Every structure is written in structure tokens, then in C-alpha cells.
Amino acid sequence: xxxxxxxxxxxxxxxxxxxxxxxxxxxxxxxxxxxxxxxxxxxxxxxxxxxxxxxxxxxxxxxxxxxxxxxxxxxxxxxxxxxxxxxxxxxxxxxxxxxxxxxxxxxxxxxxxxxxxxx
Amino acid sequence: xxxxxxxxxxxxxxxxxxxxxxxxxxxxxxxxxxxxxxxxxxxxxxxxxxxxxxxxxxxxxxxxxxxxxxxxxxxxxxxxxxxxxxxxxxxxxxxxxxxxxxxxxxxxxx
Numbered sequence: 117x118x119x120x121x122x123x124x125x126x127x128x129x130x131x132x133x134x135x136x137x138x139x140x141x142x143x144x145x146x147x148x149x150x151x152x153x154x155x156x157x158x159x160x161x162x163x164x165x166x167x168x169x170x171x172x173x174x175x176x177x178x179x180x181x182x183x184x185x186x187x188x189x190x191x192x193x194x195x196x197x198x199x200x201x202x203x204x205x206x207x208x209x210x211x212x213x214x215x216x217x218x219x220x221x222x223x224x225x226x227x228x229x230x231x232x233x234x235x
Numbered sequence: 236x237x238x239x240x241x242x243x244x245x246x247x248x249x250x251x252x253x254x255x256x257x258x259x260x261x262x263x264x265x266x267x268x269x270x271x272x273x274x275x276x277x278x279x280x281x282x283x284x285x286x287x288x289x290x291x292x293x294x295x296x297x298x299x300x301x302x303x304x305x306x307x308x309x310x311x312x313x314x315x316x317x318x319x320x321x322x323x324x325x326x327x328x329x330x331x332x333x334x335x336x337x338x339x340x341x342x343x344x345x
Contacts (some may be wrong), residue, residue, distance in 0.1 A: 151334065153280075153334075153336075160237065160321070160323060160336060160337070160338055160339035161272070161274065161280065161323050161325070161336040161339065162336065163325070163333055163334030163335060163336055166333075166334065175332055175333050175334075176333065177331075177333050177334075178331070178333075211279065211280070213280075217291070218270070218282060218285040218286070218289075218291060219268075219285075219286070220267070220268045220270065220285065220286070220326070220327060221268070221270035221282055221284075221285035221286070221325070222270070222272070222280070222282060222325075223282045223285070223291055225279035225280055225281075226279060227278070227279050228279065
């Protein structure tokens with residue numbers, strides 16, 4: 117079964133850091149781009165970052181550039197989102213997603229992990 | 236502020252049809268593929284349409300997608316109570332070099 121499972125969410129103070137993980141199973145992880153998407157409370161979906169198969173290409177939404185870093189470990193079938201200088205605006209459910217059979221569209225999603233930035 | 240603009244809400248009675256618009260520009264919708272997602276809060280989003288008008292396996296043909304210029308449309312026919320959800324268009328923006336989602340539309344079945 118194709119599956120993505122996020123972990124690492126939690127409560128963090130403003131200015132703090134957190135590392136999210138997304139573990140994949142059921143497909144050849146190293147063949148696919150991986151993406152993080154978030155949804156703040158009461159808001160819509162926001163694309164956050166993506167990474168290509170060999171980590172040679174990474175893209176970020178402007179609001180997280182310089183603060184978030186996406187990475188992957190193809191041996192562990194996992195990718196990560198290192199988040200620093202967190203602010204209240206980063207409070208959200210973070211989903212990992214991939215485009216396995218539908219180029220440019222996310223046909224596989226995790227269930228999300230909640231990040232709350234608060235003192 | 237989302238790069239892609241959608242109406243906040245649409246509603247119709249069971250069995251009726253709704254359409255959801257998604258407006259963008261030359262750097263996204265006009266030159267890139269559009270996808271559509273159904274999202275029930277608390278659950279993972281579900282892909283409904285990819286490459287403007289294709290349905291993944293398992294998505295009913297009640298859902299359809301189209302694109303013209305810098306706008307795209309999702310249609311839902313034979314509306315069912317289970318269709319109540321938030322719907323998002325999505326794609327890539329070549330100017331921003333990042334993915335983008337629409338502002339989201341809440342569908343209510345009256």
C-alpha cells in the first residue's frame with residue numbers, strides 16, 4: 117500500500133526550531149519529487165517546498181525561504197522539513213505529498229502533522 | 236493572498252450541478268497544468284482532476300475539469316451530501332518558481 121506518514125509536529129515557542137519527517141512506503145521513493153503543503157487554522161492550502169529525486173533541486177515559497185530547509189534520505193525512504201525562526205504564522209497542519217502517477221498533481225498525501233507556534 | 240482566485244463558497248441542492256472557477260495568470264494557469272483537490276477538514280486532501288481535465292482512477296465522472304486561457308473550472312454534477320468539502324485548484328507558477336493553490340471554495344449541499 118502506498119503511504120506517507122508525517123511526524124515531528126508539536127508545540128514550539130516563537131523563534132524556535134522543529135524538524136518534520138515524512139516516511140514513505142509502497143513505492144520507489146527515490147524516483148519521485150516530494151513536497152510539503154500546509155494549512156493554517158481557518159485558512160486554505162499553501163504549497164511550502166519541494167525537492168527532486170536526488171536533492172539537486174529544491175524550491176520554496178517566499179514566506180519560508182531562508183528559514184526552512186527541505187531534504188531527503190533515499191536510503192531511509194524519508195524526507196524532512198527543517199524549520200527555524202518559527203513564528204505564529206507558521207502554525208499549521210503540515211502535509212507531505214507526492215506526484216506518483218500524475219505529473220504536476222499530488223495523488224498521494226499523508227494525514228498531516230500539527231505544528232503550533234506559541235509561547 | 237493566494238495567487239489563484241476562487242469564489243469563497245458555492246451551494247446547490249442534491250442532484251444539481253455546481254461549478255467552481257479558478258483565475259490565475261500567464262505564469263500559472265495559462266501556461267501550466269491545473270489540478271483540483273477535495274479537502275474535508277481533518278483528512279488528507281484528495282486529487283480529483285490533473286492535467287486540466289483528467290480524472291485519477293476511482294474519481295467519479297461527476298467531477299470534470301476544463302481550462303480556457305488563464306482560468307480553469309471544476310464542475311460537479313449530481314451533487315451529493317458527501318460532496319460537501321473545500322475544493323482547491325492547484326498548479327505551478329513559473330514566475331515564482333513554486334507551487335500554488337487557489338484560495339479554496341466551500342461547497343455546501345442544501
